[in-house]
Each structure stands twice: as structure tokens, then as C-alpha cells.
Amino acid sequence: MSENLREQLLLLPAYFQGHLLLTLAAITMGVLISVPLGVWAEQSVRVKRPLLAVVSIVQTFPSLAILALVVALLGGRIGFLPAFIALTLYSMLPIVRNTVTGLESVSASVVEAARGIGMSPHQILREVKLPLAMPVIVAGIRTAMVWTVGLATLSTLVGATSFGNYIFTGIQTRNLVAVTVGSLASAALAVGLDGLIAAIQWLLEKRNEAVDSARLRSIRRSVYTAIAVIICIVLYGLLPQPRADFIVAGKPFTEQYIMVGLLAAELEEAGFKVEQRLGLGSDVVFEAVSNGTVDLYVEYTGTIWSSYMNQQGNPGREAIRTGVIDYLERQGVVTLGFTGFQNRYALAMRRDRAEELGIASIEDLVPLAGGLSAGADLEFFGRSEWLRLRDLYNMDFSNKLTFDPSLMYTAVVEGQVDLISAYTTDGRVAAFDLVLLEDPRNALLAYDAMLLASDAAAANPAFVQAVDSIIDRISDVAMRQANRLVDVDGESVNAAIEYLRPRLRSN
Amino acid sequence: MIELRNVQKSYDGGATLAVADTSVVVERGEFLGLIGASGCGKTTTLKMINRLEEPSSGEILVNGRNVLGQNPELLRRNIGYVFQGIGLFPHRSVAENVAAVPHLLQWEPDKIQARCEQCMELVGLPFAEYGQRSPSQLSGGQQQRVGVARALAAKPEVVLMDEPFGALDPITRSELQEEFKGIQRSMDLTVVMVTHDMTEALLLADRIAVMREGVVLQIGTPYELLHNPQHDYVREIVAMPRQRAKRLEELMRDE
Numbered sequence: 078m079s080e081n082l083r084e085q086l087l088l089l090p091a092y093f094q095g096h097l098l099l100t101l102a103a104i105t106m107g108v109l110i111s112v113p114l115g116v117w118a119e120q121s122v123r124v125k126r127p128l129l130a131v132v133s134i135v136q137t138f139p140s141l142a143i144l145a146l147v148v149a150l151l152g153g154r155i156g157f158l159p160a161f162i163a164l165t166l167y168s169m170l171p172i173v174r175n176t177v178t179g180l181e182s183v184s185a186s187v188v189e190a191a192r193g194i195g196m197s198p199h200q201i202l203r204e205v206k207l208p209l210a211m212p213v214i215v216a217g218i219r220t221a222m223v224w225t226v227g228l229a230t231l232s233t234l235v236g237a238t239s240f241g242n243y244i245f246t247g248i249q250t251r252n253l254v255a256v257t258v259g260s261l262a263s264a265a266l267a268v269g270l271d272g273l274i275a276a277i278q279w280l281l282e283k284r285n286e287a288v289d290s291a292r293l294r295s296i297r298r299s300v301y302t303a304i305a306v307i308i309c310i311v312l313y314g315l316l317p318q319p320r321a322d323f324i325v326a327g328k329p330f331t332e333q334y335i336m337v338g339l340l341a342a343e344l345e346e347a348g349f350k351v352e353q354r355l356g357l358g359s360d361v362v363f364e365a366v367s368n369g370t371v372d373l374y375v376e377y378t379g380t381i382w383s384s385y386m387n388q389q390g391n392p393g394r395e396a397i398r399t400g401v402i403d404y405l406e407r408q409g410v411v412t413l414g415f416t417g418f419q420n421r422y423a424l425a426m427r428r429d430r431a432e433e434l435g436i437a438s439i440e441d442l443v444p445l446a447g448g449l450s451a452g453a454d455l456e457f458f459g460r461s462e463w464l465r466l467r468d469l470y471n472m473d474f475s476n477k478l479t480f481d482p483s484l485m486y487t488a489v490v491e492g493q494v495d496l497i498s499a500y501t502t503d504g505r506v507a508a509f510d511l512v513l514l515e516d517p518r519n520a521l522l523a524y525d526a527m528l529l530a531s532d533a534a535a536a537n538p539a540f541v542q543a544v545d546s547i548i549d550r551i552s553d554v555a556m557r558q559a560n561r562l563v564d565v566d567g568e569s570v571n572a573a574i575e576y577l578r579p580r581l582r583s584n
Numbered sequence: 585m586i587e588l589r590n591v592q593k594s595y596d597g598g599a600t601l602a603v604a605d606t607s608v609v610v611e612r613g614e615f616l617g618l619i620g621a622s623g624c625g626k627t628t629t630l631k632m633i634n635r636l637e638e639p640s641s642g643e644i645l646v647n648g649r650n651v652l653g654q655n656p657e658l659l660r661r662n663i664g665y666v667f668q669g670i671g672l673f674p675h676r677s678v679a680e681n682v683a684a685v686p687h688l689l690q691w692e693p694d695k696i697q698a699r700c701e702q703c704m705e706l707v708g709l710p711f712a713e714y715g716q717r718s719p720s721q722l723s724g725g726q727q728q729r730v731g732v733a734r735a736l737a738a739k740p741e742v743v744l745m746d747e748p749f750g751a752l753d754p755i756t757r758s759e760l761q762e763e764f765k766g767i768q769r770s771m772d773l774t775v776v777m778v779t780h781d782m783t784e785a786l787l788l789a790d791r792i793a794v795m796r797e798g799v800v801l802q803i804g805t806p807y808e809l810l811h812n813p814q815h816d817y818v819r820e821i822v823a824m825p826r827q828r829a830k831r832l833e834e835l836m837r838d839e
Contacts (some may be wrong), residue, residue: 195662
């Protein structure tokens, strides 16, 4: 536990910096865009209605969808930029709305007086309306700030570093310490930045008062210190970082976290500087390796076959391999080779339940399916494999539930569902003593894990040499055990990596 | 001096007239009271003088120059204005409020400071004591004193007042009325003041214009209005203060 905590805390500076930079950049841009928009809207009803409608609609979009859309609009670009744009869009509503409300609430008699003494519209705005509206505008900025700090955790999914790295990795690898550290850090940052803005506002309000109390001085000192620290962190973040030679990425589940770490370790041993991008969305990471933003990741043949090639049939393991390699070549993605293990879908049941019902293969399920409930990960029921399974066996379950993968196993173990769409290398299959059902009609696809590389990386012989150690060296059993260490035994991802590494070199 | 020539104002393209064909001359150093019921067009007439409202037709001259040919902001900076709602800037100190117009006119800081002290002294609020206070720390009467000081700060020759003392309690009101009358005389200000209080108009104004439904019924000195009203409405509202005084006298005798 304490070793785990220490490991997590070592990551804190990098995640904190990423989160802070992202939040501050988005809020700054949000203010720069939203305050002028609010001023414009307050002056013209024709602008106000549609503008408030648009920013409200943006706000009602699920935040993950906004992130995904921005990535798509940027042509699959991942990292800081899409996260920054999405968070900026999200910060706009409270700032625009409060700017409009604040300006509207300035007393009409004060505005008339300003006109009457000969202020120009611009002077009225700058010297009277904006200063008087400022407390309301700042309240809007504070709301936006708190939202943005929270939402920034999601930017992990598009490859930007944030406290979300803790949270997503933690959820997927059942590391509650990581989840807790990430959540607390995010909350503390939100409270801290909110307090900082409140303190700055308070100081600005008091600046004209001659009194110089001890409290005022101490708050001023704290604010200056906080600002100085933030400026240092921002400047440090803006310094040209030693560029990584290669970027290794992965999707958000345990096996991928392990494989990213393993690949990075091998590359680092060969003397390369490696940057890890953990927990990216499936589409995001494939797009990224195609356009060269990511250099290396582990993908599965079945995923390419069904999701990218949109193939409906199942011609068998070897045919899929060949088809996928051809397809990838046309996409400008290089297949360096197969790792040796296969992580495919399989229907799984608790052993006692399977024996009770007398089920060993999907065939046996057919007469019973109408009375059974099935759990799956978020995508399974949307995949062509499920449709093929349903059609080939001509069956459907009475109840279909979707879960986060880590919760799906708990659901079947606790009997909330009768069967699940398990992954064959998942450590929990063995740990929970689940039975993987035979698939005699070949409905489910093969999912051979393979190393995909960007054109640029694959052109580097030393790179190819460095990751060659992984090709065909990891068995289903070894991978399942590595996954089990993390998912079941509560070991760290590093422990799983250390478990696999010696096996790459033994016979 | 101020001259209105055949000024009309309509808010609905001419269907109804808020101010109908009005011609008035206010001489230099004269104090004109504009009186009438709510909605009679007196405030609109006042606001057209510094172009807070634009006339639909006619000409308005201030010191011989047509206001419609001038930049409205520059025009307003040269005309003092005391507002009905006082309208002090709540985020500025009393001194900053008083200095607002000289500041807009980009006077030298030393000159602004000196003038600010002078004007505050004039309205009975010593700079040293009140200058750094916020308007919210002052009473209503003190706030309107600041309002008057602000109107006078840039040494205007013309001051417009829109029911300036309406919101004050009777004692404060009569104090301020008297003080202002004194300031007006000593500085030889040309003043147009809108009011619906006939007593106030009679006490302060050199001449009074009585308005009803956008039309000036009669313009004259208090004496002329009292002794030679040319309209029933004028007779009625001029008689009112006197009737009230009589009634008060009776009440006191009965005691």
C-alpha cells in the first residue's frame, strides 16, 4: 500500500503540471472569448438570444462527446490542443451568462449619469459598467474554473496529461490509491484556484482603501506567492522539454497499461527516450498512429477487422491476420509483428452456474438464452460480432446490460448477470474460476495482439530491433497472469511488467 | 444662454408629440423652472438640450451654437447635469465622482485636485473629510451635494437639473435649495430645472415655464404667473402653494 502510494506520488508533479497548464490555458482563453461575447450580447438582443442558446447547447453536450468531436475535427490530432479547445468551449457558458447578467444589473440611473456627464459608450463600458459588473463576472469565472478543473480529468482520454491519468488508470487497474490521489488532487486544485480568484478579487476591491490591516497583508502575501508558484510552473511547462524519441500509447484497460510499460521499458533499455500516452480512446489511438502522432501501440486483429475494415464475416484466424496486415499497409501503418497472445471475446459463466445449467458451449445456451441476462463491456453489443453471434445461434438474451470492464466481472461473480463477454487474457477469468464457452459456429473473431508502428518509427532499424524482443514472446497464459497480478492481486502495473520482462528472454 | 426654436419630439414617428412646437429662450444667468405633471414633456425638453434625447425637429442653441451640429459627448461635458436618481458612481470615491468631468476633459491632475477641493467646499463637504469616502457612506442629502459638485466641477456656464431635490427629505431639500440658489447667483449660472413642485419652482426660478401634454402653456416670472395666469391649468397649479399655506394657517389658528 505505502509502496503503491509512493509510486503514485512520484507521478504527481507531472500530472499536476499538465492539469494546471490545461486548466489555466482553457480558462484564460475562455475569458478572452466569453467576456467580449457577453459584452456584445448585452448590447444587442439579436445577438444575446442565439449566443446564449449556442453556449447552453455546447454545455449540454456530454463532455466526452465534445472531446471526441474536437479530436475528429482536428483530423485525429491528440494531446493538449483538442483538450484545450474542448475545455475552452465548456468554460464559456457561465462566463458569457454572468457577463450579460452583470452588465444588465448595473443601475440604469448610474448609466444615465455616465452618459449625461459626457462619457462615450466605450468609456461607459470600461469605466462604469464593467467595473460594476465585475463581481458577477468573476463569479462566473469561478464557476467555470471549478467545472474546468473537474472536466480536465477527461482529457486523459485524448492524450493530454492530467489528474485523469490517475483516475482512469486507477479504475482500470483496480488501484484505488491512484483513483483517490487523482480525485483529491483534482478537488484540491479546484478549491485552491477558486480561493485564489476570490482572494485576488477581494484585494482588488480593497485596493482603494487606505487601511492596511495585518489580514490584508497576509492575504496579499499568500496571493503573490501562489501567483509566483503558478508562473514558475507555467514557465517550466513552456520550456522546451527534452523531446521523446518515440511515443508509445495504449487504450484504457489493464493489458494495455502493461504493454505500454513493457514496450517503453524495452525501448528505454535500447537507449531511447520514450513518452507514454496512457488510456487513449480506441479510435483516437488508431488515428494517432496513422498520422504519426503516436509511434507504437498494441492493437488486436479482430478490432481492425470489424471496426475499421467493417467486415461482417469471420473467415478464421489466419485469414483475418492476412486481411488486416494488407489493410494496415494501405493505411500507412506498419505491422511490426504479433506478440503471441490473443485477447478475444468469449462468453464466460461462473463454473457452478454453468454446471448447474449444463452449459459448456454457446450451443448449449440456445434453448435457455431467453431466460438469461448477459453483461458486456460498453461496446460489445454494438459490434458486428454480437449480431453474428445472435444470428448464427439464433438466440437473444432477455436482459442485456453494459458495464465498465472491471465491474462486468464483479457483476457475473455476484450473480447480477448469468454470463459476460469476457476477454480471454483477462486475469479475472482464472481468478474467479469462470468457464469460457466454446464457440462451435465461429461467431466470435480472433484477436491476435500485434504491434502497430508509425511509418517514421518503423523506418528506424534500432527501434524495430528494440521491440523485436516482444514479437511472439508472450503467451496467452503469461499475459493472463500479468493481468491477474494487477486486476486481482492488487499489484502495480510495474510489477506486471517486471513479471513479463524476464519471460521475453527465456526459452 | 439657451434657445429652443420650434422644437418637437415624437417617439412614434409623429403620431403623437411628446413635446410640441416649443420655443423658449433662457438668458445668461437666468434660472428657468420647467414645471408640469408627470409625462408632460418637461424632462424630455430638458434632455434635448444636451442631446440625451434628440429632437424630431427644430433647433436648440446653447451659447449661440446649434447643439445638433456638435459631438454629443463633448457637448455634455460642457453642460453641468444634476440627475433625478443622483447617479453617483458607486465604485468611485466621492472625490473621483466630483472629478469625473474634468477627468474626461483631461485636465492636469493638479488642476483637477484643486477644483475638486473647491467644489466640495462649495457644497459643504470638506475634501479632507469626505473626499476618500464611498458614496454609499453618505446620506441622501450629502450624495446630492456630491451630485451638484460633480455638475459644477468643469466650470460649466449652463447647468441642467432633473428634479434634483425630489428624493430628499423636506428639511434637507429646503437647505439644499437655498444653498444652490446662492451658488447659482454667485457663479452666474444659466440653469434649467425640471420639477413638479410648484413651491420649489416659485422659490428658485427667475421664470417658470408651465407645461401640459407637450405644450408650454405660459412662461413668466413667478409674479406674472401668480397675477396674470393665462390658462386655467396655470391658475390652478400656481394657486396650489398659496392654498396649502392658507390651509396650514387655518389649522394652526384652530389649535
